[in-house]
Structures are given as C-alpha cells and as structure tokens.
Amino acid sequence: MERDFGGFKGILIIGLGLIGGSLALSLKKEGYKGKIYGYDLNESRIKKALELNAIDEGFNRLENVPWNDIDLVILSTPVKTFADIANKIKPFLKDDTVVSDVGSVKGDLVVKLYEILKPHVFVGVHPIAGTEKEGIENAVADLFKNARLILTPLGEDKEKIEKVEKLWKDIGSKTEVMDPHLHDFVFASVSHLPHAIAFALVDSLITLSKETGIDLFKYPGGGFKDFTRIAASSPTIWKDIFLENKENILHTIDVFLNSLEKLKDAIKEEDEKKILEILSESREKRLSLG
Amino acid sequence: MERDFGGFKGILIIGLGLIGGSLALSLKKEGYKGKIYGYDLNESRIKKALELNAIDEGFNRLENVPWNDIDLVILSTPVKTFADIANKIKPFLKDDTVVSDVGSVKGDLVVKLYEILKPHVFVGVHPIAGTEKEGIENAVADLFKNARLILTPLGEDKEKIEKVEKLWKDIGSKTEVMDPHLHDFVFASVSHLPHAIAFALVDSLITLSKETGIDLFKYPGGGFKDFTRIAASSPTIWKDIFLENKENILHTIDVFLNSLEKLKDAIKEEDEKKILEILSESREKRLSLG
Incomplete structure (x- = not known):
C-alpha cells in the first residue's frame, strides 16, 4: 500500500518530549510530505525540535497555531494533562480534525476524551516504546519501527480510525486494536x-x-x-x-x-x-x- | 604475570553442568597445560564434556579418579550437595590438594565445608556469571571473561588461596575477596x-x-x-x-x-x-x- 501516512496534511504534536519528538523525526525520516507543527509550553524544547528538524514550526501559544492547516492533533504530554488540553483545543479544531494521543493509559481516560471532543473523532493510541529515557534530546527516528502499538478507538468513524492506524503503520509500527479498559x-x-x-x-x-x-x-x-x-x-x-x-x-x-x-x-x-x-x-x- | 593458572597440575571438576563445563572450556581455551578431570553421576554429561573437549578424562565413580594427579577439586554441583560430597572425597585427597567451589551461597556453608575438609584448604568462590541457562550443552569458553568473581577464603593459608585466585584471574575473571557472611x-x-x-x-x-x-x-x-x-x-x-x-x-x-x-x-x-x-x-x- 502507498505510504500516505493516513493522508493528513498538517499534524500538530502537543508536547515535544521523547515520544512527541521521536514521532516527528520518524515522520520526517520516512518521507512524510505534510507539515509538522509542534506546541510546547517550554521555549527551549521548541528550539531543540526546530534544530533537530523534527518540526517545521513551533508554538507556545495555542491561539498562534494555524488551525486551518491542522487535520491531526496528537497529545504527547503527561496523561493527566490530556483532559485539560482537550477542553482548550476543542474551540480551535476544524470540523474534520482528528485528535489522537500517545499515552500509556487508556480506559476511562479515553472515554472522557471521547466525550469532551465529540463530534470530533478521538483515537487512543499507545506505542509500546522507549520509557526509561525522556526529553526531546533523546528522541530518535526509529523508536516506533517494528514496535508494537495499541489502538483503542471508540465510536463508529472507521475511516478516520484507519487513517490514524495508517500513519503509524507507515512509520513501521505493528498496530493492533484493543478495548480501552482491557x-x-x-x-x-x-x-x-x-x-x-x-x-x-x-x-x-x-x-x-x-x-x-x-x-x-x-x-x-x-x-x-x-x-x-x-x-x-x-x-x-x-x-x-x-x-x-x-x-x-x-x-x-x-x-x-x-x-x-x-x-x-x-x-x-x-x-x-x-x-x-x-x-x-x-x-x-x-x-x-x- | 605469567599465566600459570595457579600452578595446579591436575584439576577435578565435580559436576559437569553449565558452570563446571564452562570452567573446563575456559581453561582449555586460555592455554591451561595441566589435565582436567570431570566427575558426574550422569554418563551422558561426561560424554558431552569429552565430545566438547572440555575434559581429558571423565568418571562417574569417585574411586576411579586418579587422586594422586589431582591438586585442585572444584565443586560444581548444586550447593546443597556440597557437604555430602566434601565428606565423600576427603579420604581420597592428597595432603596438599585444595578444594574449591563455584556456588552462589557462601556464609555458613563455607564454614561447614572448611570444618569438614580441614586440614585441607577450602577456598569458597562465587563467579557472577550465567544463571538462566543450564547444562553443559550451554557451556561457553568465555563465560568468566571480565566477569566478577568473589572469593570468600577462611583460614591462614594465603599461598593456596592466592593460587585459586590466580587460576580465575588467568581465565579473565575480576576477582575480589569478601567475608562469606557479608x-x-x-x-x-x-x-x-x-x-x-x-x-x-x-x-x-x-x-x-x-x-x-x-x-x-x-x-x-x-x-x-x-x-x-x-x-x-x-x-x-x-x-x-x-x-x-x-x-x-x-x-x-x-x-x-x-x-x-x-x-x-x-x-x-x-x-x-x-x-x-x-x-x-x-x-x-x-x-x-x-
């Protein structure tokens, strides 16, 4: 199958740490042609992400993000911040923008995010990769290659769920779908x-x-x-x-x-x-x- | 320092498993010139040790061992058999034959072996190497190379203790001395x-x-x-x-x-x-x- 990374034209990664940074580097390395935007409260992380050529543009204020260009948002901050961030970004999202995450906890959290974000589609994702190092300075472009990755989708929008799955497959992850509570x-x-x-x-x-x-x-x-x-x-x-x-x-x-x-x-x-x-x-x- | 493996002319390894077998292979590989004898209750292990060229001769009856040629005995069976074996081999030992072991437990056990074997010198040894595989079929000639090794000697015969230490140093182990209870x-x-x-x-x-x-x-x-x-x-x-x-x-x-x-x-x-x-x-x- 063609490597189209799910067909997303602009991706916003919220939280430029090890996982967010590695995802950006992976997309670049595997030939993703769209734009990668980064958001982080910390200026120095944005600077580092730009230096590494992981992101094309970086922001530390949500209102400055070019939301019309974003059709996928990936939450890559600590899991306990997800609900708050979901509430804050919701007013900015285009109708068809998909929200996803890379958190290690799913279950009730995913249900909560689904409720907050609907009618936008939320697709829970847990890449089984790299935990004992942290920070964008340790980001690597092959962190997800051949790594297992669990999707815990809710709702009926199969097409958008498959687009998110395709993105991860195209950077080499082995995806599988699981109930969020399981x-x-x-x-x-x-x-x-x-x-x-x-x-x-x-x-x-x-x-x-x-x-x-x-x-x-x-x-x-x-x-x-x-x-x-x-x-x-x-x-x-x-x-x-x-x-x-x-x-x-x-x-x-x-x-x-x-x-x-x-x-x-x-x-x-x-x-x-x-x-x-x-x-x-x-x-x-x-x-x-x- | 010259590699003389402590100057022992004949070594008997009792118990031809992973550790005993690897010790024999290591000695051969590093150029030990003396003879290596193996003792095991299990005929097939002796056969395997001979096939691997780990030992020169193998025995499954203590009375058949050429005790006059043995100046070092190494206990390499499960630790709980050590006291019984020490009692059984004691009558056969030449006056200056040293007994040692490769067990993971020292403490009271070493004190007991010291008491059983005296006036022969007993030198407790614990090589920190290879545990989750077992059996002579998994023996390797570099198991102890650069591996840490603890000696827990008792008694005053520094010379014999140093000979045992030299043997392990000459196959590449990093030795250190420790109180057996510590x-x-x-x-x-x-x-x-x-x-x-x-x-x-x-x-x-x-x-x-x-x-x-x-x-x-x-x-x-x-x-x-x-x-x-x-x-x-x-x-x-x-x-x-x-x-x-x-x-x-x-x-x-x-x-x-x-x-x-x-x-x-x-x-x-x-x-x-x-x-x-x-x-x-x-x-x-x-x-x-x-």
Missing part, C-alpha cells in the same frame, strides 16, 4: 506492575543499605542491573500512570504480593515441593515467551 | 531477592490470567520480558539457594514487601508527593549504576 488491565499487569516493583526494589535496597551500613549499590551483579533498568524511568510520567490506572494497578500489586508471600512462606517452612512448584511453573511460562 | 547478605539483596521477585511476578501473572480469562502472556511488551528473564533460571538451583540462604532472603523479602506496601499506600491515597519521592529516590540511585 488495555489498562493488560498493561497494569505486564508493564505498570513491573515498574512499581522495580521502583520498590531499588527503594528496599536503599533501606537495606542504611540498615546495615553496607552500600549494596556497589555490588550490582547477578541480574540486578537488567532487572531494575526500568526504575530509571521518569518519576513524573510514572506517578501519573500509577494514578490514572490506579484501580488496576492496586489490584495487580495485591495479586503479586500474594504470590511473593506464598513463595516466602514456602521458603520459611522449607517446603521444597512447594518452592519447586512455584519456580517450575513460572519458568515454564517465562520460557514460552522466548 | 557475601550472603549482599547477594540475598542484589541477586536472590530479584530472582524471588521475578518468579513471583510471573506467578502473579499466571493468577491474573486465570482470574480474568485473558492470557496476559500474549502481551509481553513494556519491559516485561527483560524484567522476568531471570525467572527462566533453573528451579532446582534456585530452590537450593533460597533454602541455603534462607534467613537473609526472608529478611530482604520483608524489607521489599514494606517498600512495595509503602508505594501501594501512596497510590491508594493518591499522595502525589510521596509517590514522586519514592520514584525519584529510586531513579537517582538506579541511574548512578549506569
């Missing part, structure tokens, strides 16, 4: 819970180091570095994700706490059979992922 | 706890999948695969480690449970300041590891 449960389990655990693990090693006077961070062998890599992710982004997906995350943490307590009890009771059972089942499942 | 606390924290968590995390995803009828293992994005790689480690080896280092592991699990409960409570109460504080401190520490 998305939040799945990602609470396979991404948000592991992040909570990684942060808590480093926190517990800080506590153990203080308790004993031994700096455990001098001994980062045995898989610890790989295991806690994601604890270097942005605190602000992850605080927002934890709060926006609160109910799912609290539930998955509880189930995990039960699993760890079960293993702890088996170790305490020296129940070799039980320990082997837990470890073997987990190993088998993990190996099946390759 | 070793077990440190590795409970930076290795055994992360392994317990990884096993429990996969276990909790099995539970969540059953609970909801959604196969969460179909969605291994968002860092989950990296994070749980170590859950593919050998159940038998890790059961033994958890039991041999029980007290340290139970304590570190408790401290971790407190950290995760603290984060969970902050999410539940939507205490943004507290969440940011935990995440920021952890991120800063993690980033300092590079």
Whole structure:
C-alpha cells in the first residue's frame, strides 16, 4: 500500500518530549510530505525540535497555531494533562480534525476524551516504546519501527480510525486494536506492575543499605542491573500512570504480593515441593515467551 | 604475570553442568597445560564434556579418579550437595590438594565445608556469571571473561588461596575477596531477592490470567520480558539457594514487601508527593549504576 501516512496534511504534536519528538523525526525520516507543527509550553524544547528538524514550526501559544492547516492533533504530554488540553483545543479544531494521543493509559481516560471532543473523532493510541529515557534530546527516528502499538478507538468513524492506524503503520509500527479498559488491565499487569516493583526494589535496597551500613549499590551483579533498568524511568510520567490506572494497578500489586508471600512462606517452612512448584511453573511460562 | 593458572597440575571438576563445563572450556581455551578431570553421576554429561573437549578424562565413580594427579577439586554441583560430597572425597585427597567451589551461597556453608575438609584448604568462590541457562550443552569458553568473581577464603593459608585466585584471574575473571557472611547478605539483596521477585511476578501473572480469562502472556511488551528473564533460571538451583540462604532472603523479602506496601499506600491515597519521592529516590540511585 502507498505510504500516505493516513493522508493528513498538517499534524500538530502537543508536547515535544521523547515520544512527541521521536514521532516527528520518524515522520520526517520516512518521507512524510505534510507539515509538522509542534506546541510546547517550554521555549527551549521548541528550539531543540526546530534544530533537530523534527518540526517545521513551533508554538507556545495555542491561539498562534494555524488551525486551518491542522487535520491531526496528537497529545504527547503527561496523561493527566490530556483532559485539560482537550477542553482548550476543542474551540480551535476544524470540523474534520482528528485528535489522537500517545499515552500509556487508556480506559476511562479515553472515554472522557471521547466525550469532551465529540463530534470530533478521538483515537487512543499507545506505542509500546522507549520509557526509561525522556526529553526531546533523546528522541530518535526509529523508536516506533517494528514496535508494537495499541489502538483503542471508540465510536463508529472507521475511516478516520484507519487513517490514524495508517500513519503509524507507515512509520513501521505493528498496530493492533484493543478495548480501552482491557488495555489498562493488560498493561497494569505486564508493564505498570513491573515498574512499581522495580521502583520498590531499588527503594528496599536503599533501606537495606542504611540498615546495615553496607552500600549494596556497589555490588550490582547477578541480574540486578537488567532487572531494575526500568526504575530509571521518569518519576513524573510514572506517578501519573500509577494514578490514572490506579484501580488496576492496586489490584495487580495485591495479586503479586500474594504470590511473593506464598513463595516466602514456602521458603520459611522449607517446603521444597512447594518452592519447586512455584519456580517450575513460572519458568515454564517465562520460557514460552522466548 | 605469567599465566600459570595457579600452578595446579591436575584439576577435578565435580559436576559437569553449565558452570563446571564452562570452567573446563575456559581453561582449555586460555592455554591451561595441566589435565582436567570431570566427575558426574550422569554418563551422558561426561560424554558431552569429552565430545566438547572440555575434559581429558571423565568418571562417574569417585574411586576411579586418579587422586594422586589431582591438586585442585572444584565443586560444581548444586550447593546443597556440597557437604555430602566434601565428606565423600576427603579420604581420597592428597595432603596438599585444595578444594574449591563455584556456588552462589557462601556464609555458613563455607564454614561447614572448611570444618569438614580441614586440614585441607577450602577456598569458597562465587563467579557472577550465567544463571538462566543450564547444562553443559550451554557451556561457553568465555563465560568468566571480565566477569566478577568473589572469593570468600577462611583460614591462614594465603599461598593456596592466592593460587585459586590466580587460576580465575588467568581465565579473565575480576576477582575480589569478601567475608562469606557479608557475601550472603549482599547477594540475598542484589541477586536472590530479584530472582524471588521475578518468579513471583510471573506467578502473579499466571493468577491474573486465570482470574480474568485473558492470557496476559500474549502481551509481553513494556519491559516485561527483560524484567522476568531471570525467572527462566533453573528451579532446582534456585530452590537450593533460597533454602541455603534462607534467613537473609526472608529478611530482604520483608524489607521489599514494606517498600512495595509503602508505594501501594501512596497510590491508594493518591499522595502525589510521596509517590514522586519514592520514584525519584529510586531513579537517582538506579541511574548512578549506569
């Protein structure tokens, strides 16, 4: 199929961070012929985006954006700002302008944005890419290439939904469609819970180091570095994700706490059979992922 | 310094698995001129070790080993078998034969082996290398190259201790000496706890999948695969480690449970300041590891 990036003529990316910047660079690199506009409150990020030739024009006031040229808006700020931004941009939007996002939380948030923005079409998008670095200075043009990407569309406008999907396919993403609430449960389990655990693990090693006077961070062998890599992710982004997906995350943490307590009890009771059972089942499942 | 591998003329490796096999291959590759003998209960492992040219001769009965040619024995079986093997080989050992190991647990176990084997010298060794694969079929000749290695010697025979250290240095390991009990606390924290968590995390995803009828293992994005790689480690080896280092592991699990409960409570109460504080401190520490 022809690479037309969904046929959008002008794209406004709101929030010029790692994801927004990488999306702009990807579009440029893959040959997108339309115009890319950037909006950010921070002047220095706009400057950087222009320097990188990621965007054609940058704005830090919504009223200055050439809204008649924009037929796709992509929200790329922290998720908790989305509703506020949606309310602010709505009066400026052309009738057929589509709004989309790149946030890690969908569920109720997507329903809320859909309600705020209608009759404009809102298409929720979650690219599964790059989390532990942040900022436009770390943006790269191949961040989404071969990366999985979940669309969580609501409403009946198949044509506009497919245009958004086409844009991402044309920069190399592997797209799939998912119910927004299912998305939040799945990602609470396979991404948000592991992040909570990684942060808590480093926190517990800080506590153990203080308790004993031994700096455990001098001994980062045995898989610890790989295991806690994601604890270097942005605190602000992850605080927002934890709060926006609160109910799912609290539930998955509880189930995990039960699993760890079960293993702890088996170790305490020296129940070799039980320990082997837990470890073997987990190993088998993990190996099946390759 | 000349590469003399500590000057040992004949080395017996007891247990031809991933670590034992890789040690033999490393010695051969780096130009060790002495003889390498292998002992294993399992005939097929001996055959494989001979095929790989890892060992010169293999035995599955201790009485057949040419003990007069052996001046270093390396225990490379699961840690819980060490005491029993030490008792069995002691009558065969020449006066000056040194015994060593490659186990992940030191502490009381090393004290026990020291007591069993004296007047022979026992030198505890823990190479920080390769855990999630197992078996001699996965053995590689560069497993210990540039890998950290902890020695936990007891007793006063500096000369023999240094010979063992020299052997590992000559195959490229970065050696350091540590008190055996400190070793077990440190590795409970930076290795055994992360392994317990990884096993429990996969276990909790099995539970969540059953609970909801959604196969969460179909969605291994968002860092989950990296994070749980170590859950593919050998159940038998890790059961033994958890039991041999029980007290340290139970304590570190408790401290971790407190950290995760603290984060969970902050999410539940939507205490943004507290969440940011935990995440920021952890991120800063993690980033300092590079």
